Amino acid sequence: MKLKILNNKNSELKLELADTTPAFANSLRRTIITKTNTLAIDTIDLHINTSAIYNEILAHRIGMIPLKFKDILKKTDECTCEGKGCINCEVKLVLKKSGPCTVYSKDFKSTDKNVKPTSDKIIIAKLLEDQEISLEATAKLGTWPEHAKWQSSNIGYQYYPDIKTSKDCDMCNICAKACPKSLIDTTKKIKLKDNYECDLCGKCVDVCPKKALTLTKDRTRIIFTIKSVSGLEPKDIVTGALKTLKADLSELSKQIK
Ligand SMILES: [Zn+2]
Structure with a gap:
């Protein structure tokens, strides 16, 4: 080939x-x-939302923001923490803004310097005077069949x-x-x-x-x-998939023997 x-x-x-x-x-x-595993915000602890946007819409919008990341992160269900969530499989991001202003993806403060939105300019909400958004988000790895937000x-x-x-x-x-x-x-x-x-x-x-x-x-x-519609480069998506395909086929071959 x-x-x-x-x-x-x-x-x-x-x-x-x-x-x-x-x-x-x-x-x-x-x-x-x-x-292909990609990183997306999976859960949110919403402290304050006095914006015009419903909590559910806000959470959905935030979940769909593609995030850049290093591939040292593990999937939560394959991590040594056994699904509880730890620094090896989760990244926290904090968002705190008061109006009047426009809240952008760049306003997220990440606890991991390698994790940030792929674009600074994704609009999350517009806040008027005295309106506020304050939340802590947890990002996890996932795959496309689990949810569209993990589409690579x-x-x-x-x-x-x-x-x-x-x-x-x-x-x-x-x-x-x-x-x-x-x-x-x-x-x-x-x-x-x-x-x-x-x-x-x-x-x-x-x-x-x-x-x-x-x-x-x-x-x-x-x-x-x-x-690519995620934080991964297309070249990394292909090489990652080829490695997975090779591992799956050798496992199948082992089982057949
Ligand atoms: Zn973990």
């Missing part, structure tokens, strides 16, 4: 897996979805695309005009300018009056796109 990084910027990683199978690509995708990334994959023309093609250029990303080169023969950018939408095939165009999908070359 060969791996090629096509793009890695703005929390998005695009890579190509070659000499592989759709089954392997789907295993990797499912491992990322179900087994948006992830998808597609097969490597290409186009072919039959002898009926008269170079009418209708396909090039129809391509929403203007990816079809018609200078000498019909071909894709950048195969990696094609979304396989099939518009070029649909509009061809001679039905001379075919869109092919190479199932041994798979283009993965991972957009």
